[in-house]
Amino acid sequence: MAGEPQADCLFCKIVAGIIPATVVQETETTFAFRDINPQAPMHVLVIPRVHYPDAGSLAAAEPTIAADVLSVAAQIAADEKVDDYGYRIVFNTGTGAGQTVFHAHAHVLGGRGLEWPPG
Structure with missing residues (x-):
């Protein structure tokens, strides 16, 4: 069922503490x-604790939690001191966009120039 932890989901296992991760921040609704495999000097993933396969399904079902993911991403950029220079928040949706883990997540990237377009 949507929102419920999935036994075969890498990120659900990280949230549950089954798979270790270098934790940056935890809130009631998010885990960062x-x-x-960092793509920039600062590369943090912000995920909702609830399981939805992508950002669109998360936003449709749990808009407050989707907003929490964005708020935490901005807070991490400030904490990591990349907010003044600039940072990027990326949600990949679908295999064609490079999504490999089908649990909604935001990539927060910074610490170097980020060219556009990215890919």
Whole structure:
């Protein structure tokens, strides 16, 4: 069922503490940790504690939690001191966009120039 933890989901396992992660911040609704394959000097993933396959389904079902993900992403950028120079928040949706874990998540990237378009 949507929103419920999924036994085969990598990010659900990280939230549950089954798989270790370098935790950056936790809130009641979100969990943030460092990406194991960083694409920038600062690369943190912010995920909702509830399971939805992508950002669109999360926003449709739980708009307050989707807003929490964005708020936490901005707070992490400030805490990591990349907010003055600039940072990027990316939601990949679908395999064609590079999504490999089908649990909604935001990539927060910063610490270097981020060219546009990214890919």
